[in-house]
Amino acid sequence: MANFRQYTQCVDISNFDPRNPYVIAAWLGLYVTLPIGVLPALMAIGGIGNPLCLLLLAEVYFIAGVVGYCYWWLFRRLICIPDPPDHPADSAGDHLAIGTLIDILPPPPTLPDIDNDYSIGILLQCIPLRATLADVANKPPYGYLDTEQPVTRNANLTYTGNTGVDHEFPNHPELEIRSEILHCEFEGRGVFDMFLAARFALFPAVLAVFACLIPDVGWLIALILALLGIAIMGIAVAIGYLDEGDPSDVNPNIGELHRNDENHQGADTLVIKGHWVCDAGHRFDHHQLYYELHPITFCCKTSPVTLADCVGGGVILLKKRWANAIGDATSTATLENQKLPQNQWQVHPIIDGCQPVVIV
Amino acid sequence: MKMFLFILKTLLYGWAVALRDLSRIVHEVCARWFRRKRRGKIPTPNRCVPINNPAFVRPDPLIYDQYYLTSLGLAVTWDNPDIQLYLNGAPVDSNQLLPGTTYEVMAQIWNNSTDAPVVGLPVAFSFLEFGVGTVSVPIGSTHIDLGVKGGPNCPAYATMLWTTPTTPGHYCIQVQLQPADDTNTQNNLGQENTNVGAAHSPAVFTFTLRNATDQPKSYTFAVDAYTPGTPDPCNDVSNTEEARRARLARHRRGSQPVPAGWQIKIDPDAPSLAPVDATLITVTATPPGGFTGNQALNVNAFHESGLAGGVTLTVAVA
Numbered sequence: 001m002a003n004f005r006q007y008t009q010c011v012d013i014s015n016f017d018p019r020n021p022y023v024i025a026a027w028l029g030l031y032v033t034l035p036i037g038v039l040p041a042l043m044a045i046g047g048i049g050n051p052l053c054l055l056l057l058a059e060v061y062f063i064a065g066v067v068g069y070c071y072w073w074l075f076r077r078l079i080c081i082p083d084p085p086d087h088p089a090d091s092a093g094d095h096l097a098i099g100t101l102i103d104i105l106p107p108p109p110t111l112p113d114i115d116n117d118y119s120i121g122i123l124l125q126c127i128p129l130r131a132t133l134a135d136v137a138n139k140p141p142y143g144y145l146d147t148e149q150p151v152t153r154n155a156n157l158t159y160t161g162n163t164g165v166d167h168e169f170p171n172h173p174e175l176e177i178r179s180e181i182l183h184c185e186f187e188g189r190g191v192f193d194m195f196l197a198a199r200f201a202l203f204p205a206v207l208a209v210f211a212c213l214i215p216d217v218g219w220l221i222a223l224i225l226a227l228l229g230i231a232i233m234g235i236a237v238a239i240g241y242l243d244e245g246d247p248s249d250v251n252p253n254i255g256e257l258h259r260n261d262e263n264h265q266g267a268d269t270l271v272i273k274g275h276w277v278c279d280a281g282h283r284f285d286h287h288q289l290y291y292e293l294h295p296i297t298f299c300c301k302t303s304p305v306t307l308a309d310c311v312g313g314g315v316i317l318l319k320k321r322w323a324n325a326i327g328d329a330t331s332t333a334t335l336e337n338q339k340l341p342q343n344q345w346q347v348h349p350i351i352d353g354c355q356p357v358v359i360v
Numbered sequence: 361m362k363m364f365l366f367i368l369k370t371l372l373y374g375w376a377v378a379l380r381d382l383s384r385i386v387h388e389v390c391a392r393w394f395r396r397k398r399r400g401k402i403p404t405p406n407r408c409v410p411i412n413n414p415a416f417v418r419p420d421p422l423i424y425d426q427y428y429l430t431s432l433g434l435a436v437t438w439d440n441p442d443i444q445l446y447l448n449g450a451p452v453d454s455n456q457l458l459p460g461t462t463y464e465v466m467a468q469i470w471n472n473s474t475d476a477p478v479v480g481l482p483v484a485f486s487f488l489e490f491g492v493g494t495v496s497v498p499i500g501s502t503h504i505d506l507g508v509k510g511g512p513n514c515p516a517y518a519t520m521l522w523t524t525p526t527t528p529g530h531y532c533i534q535v536q537l538q539p540a541d542d543t544n545t546q547n548n549l550g551q552e553n554t555n556v557g558a559a560h561s562p563a564v565f566t567f568t569l570r571n572a573t574d575q576p577k578s579y580t581f582a583v584d585a586y587t588p589g590t591p592d593p594c595n596d597v598s599n600t601e602e603a604r605r606a607r608l609a610r611h612r613r614g615s616q617p618v619p620a621g622w623q624i625k626i627d628p629d630a631p632s633l634a635p636v637d638a639t640l641i642t643v644t645a646t647p648p649g650g651f652t653g654n655q656a657l658n659v660n661a662f663h664e665s666g667l668a669g670g671v672t673l674t675v676a677v678a
Contacts, residue, residue, distance in 0.1 A: 003414040003415070003475065004413075004414055004415035005413065005414060005415065103403035103404075104403060104404050104406075104409045105402065105403050105404065106404055106409055118411060118413060121403075164403065165403070168403075168405050170405075186411070186413040186415055186416065253412075253414075253416060253417050253418050253475075253476075253543070254410065254411070254412045255410070255411055255416060255418050255541065256408050256409065256410050256411065257408070257409050257410075257411050258407055258408050259406075259407050259408075260407075261407060266407075268540075268541075269540065271479075295415070296413075296415045296416075297415055298415055298417065299413075299415050299416045299417070300416065300417050300418060300419065300476045300541060301418075301540045301541035302478075302479065302480065302540050302541075303480055303482065303540045318479065318480065321479045321480070321505055322479045325477035325478075325479050325505055325507060325513070326477065328477070328507055328508070328511050328512045328513065329475060329476070329477045329507065329508040329511055330475075331511070333511075334507075334508060334510055334511035334512070337510035337511065338474050338508075338509060338510035338511075339599075340510065340594070340599075341594035341595070341599045341603075342594050343509055343510040344599055344604055345472075345604070346472065346604065347429070347432065347434075347608065348422065348424055348429070348470070348547075349470060349591065350424070350441050350588045350590075350591060351429070351434065351588065351607070351608060351611050352604045352605075352607045352608040352611075353591050353607070354591050354592050354593060354594040354595075354603075354607065355590065355591045355592065355593050355594060356593075356594050357593050357594055357595075
């Protein structure tokens with residue numbers, strides 16, 4: 001069953017705003033706060049309202065800024081990469097890649113960080129360790145995914161590519177092997193949780209500003225509403241932090257991903273499908289610009305290919321076979337078939353299955 | 361006195377020193393956190409990291425695996441419903457193999473996953489001397505594409521050509537699935553172990569029992585007449601979990617004992633073997649008077665750790 005988490009949407013380059021997200025958030029906060037602040041400010045100037053009520057605008061500004069940041073994160077951060085003519089996406093808009101797992105970036109354990117995407121980097125199949133961006137460029141069958149495309153070049157975004165270290169030697173960095181990799185992300189819901197909470201919290205925060213203008217008990221109502229807004233934001237941080245799969249869940253699909261050991265052996269080979277995008281946010285955290293599969297819509301382990309497959313073109317056939325297999329697995333016909341009585345067995349069809357009745 | 365001086369110093373100026381040190385620590389922690397924030401997420405140094413995400417899926421390729429089914433408390437047949445031999449396109453019983461002849465061994469492979477197919481699933485074929493715990497000799501391996509449960513290519517079929525040894529005798533076939541990932545690694549070994557004997561009252565069979573472990577083992581035998589039969593036709597209630605459990609219950613060990621009137625003698629009936637040692641087991645099956653037809657008998661060998669193996673013997677009375 002096609003089952004994946006997606007809370008983001010990529011944006012067409014024509015709607016992309018290259019500014020720093022904190023600047024965008026600050027401006028949005030201002031756009032929201034200024035109109036709301038006009039009436040209390042006038043009342044305060046006129047001596048009708050308490051000037052201290054204007055302090056509540058700070059909370060409005062902060063929450064509106066959070067909304068703006070989350071909006072950018074979810075809907076303006078990822079740039080859609082148009083399909084190259086010779087590498088069309090599948091019917092779901094996905095691209096497929098197979099590669100060796102090089103690095104794993106699980107959600108950070110620190111509480112204030114609500115980005116709980118689970119990221120991985122893979123060395124694309126038939127590309128050796130130590131490969132540079134130039135080595136990878138357009139190398140079939142997957143090199144195009146790491147190759148600079150006109151969409152970002154024409155927008156004057158400096159493409160850097162993305163490298164990963166195969167195995168860290170903390171005391172011997174000279175032993176580390178760095179290679180050009182394809183970044184892929186399983187989406188978490190932390191930012192989306194915060195986005196929802198901030199939108200909700202904005203309401204009591206704005207109400208608090210106006211409630212404060214009510215004579216006598218207004219300050220008390222305003223205080224309660226303001227605290228409610230802050231509480232909602234606090235709860236959202238906690239929920240976002242906890243809102244990820246727990247390895248102790250009862251789910252047969254819970255697995256483990258393995259990187260290479262110190263001999264550069266033993267890493268998992270992964271089949272990954274996902275939306276091909278450019279995460280412009282990495283300009284600000286990693287100071288890089290590269291393409292990635294985000295969100296991952298399908299991922300499973302597979303066997304590594306041989307060198308002969310790479311030389312003889314077997315890897316291209318393998319890509320087609322995987323595309324067909326995933327397409328079959330997620331087709332409507334298969335999903336409907338899986339509901340039939342003859343497919344409810346759990347041990348073996350001959351033991352706890354039943355035979356479909358054939359109507360002649 | 362020292363304690364008193366220490367408290368006094370603390371009250372006079374020690375608190376300021378402590379505040380300075382504490383501020384330094386807070387500054388270090390904050391700086392570390394901000395540095396980390398600026399770098400974004402960083403790769404973990406761990407080699408093995410758990411993942412729990414709906415987009416990450418795992419297959420469960422499987423074959424009729426006698427060891428797994430026995431571990432579930434189910435009866436088993438060694439006439440494996442998922443392994444079939446063919447000679448020139450015609451199905452052949454594995455107990456009627458000719459020496460030095462090339463057969464096609466076909467394995468039927470299932471997937472218990474509804475969302476993870478397997479492309480290029482390695483399937484290894486091997487053969488063994490007829491018996492229990494005997495040494496496996498590789499035939500070869502192939503790769504198949506296995507679809508998800510309910511989809512195309514499930515079941516999938518792996519085939520392998522096998523030329524039997526020139527030494528006449530009975531042989532067993534083993535099929536081993538070797539996926540890169542698997543939610544259940546216990547159901548990947550299928551074995552076909554059959555022999556047919558004509559009963560000239562009684563029918564006598566022999567097979568080798570070998571201790572394939574590195575510990576001395578004492579063996580016991582259990583005989584039953586289990587055959588899996590054909591599954592019930594599906595109906596409106598087949599989809600329920602209760603219906604599935606009812607079907608499963610019919611395959612419990614002991615649900616199909618040896619029919620009344622049969623006499624089964626196993627010699628020796630409780631052998632003990634050192635590691636790698638082997639002994640010949642003789643099974644004498646005496647049908648009741650007036651019996652005609654075929655009767656399958658599953659002889660399962662157990663040791664302290666569980667099922668050691670088994671054979672399915674068919675007594676044919678004309």
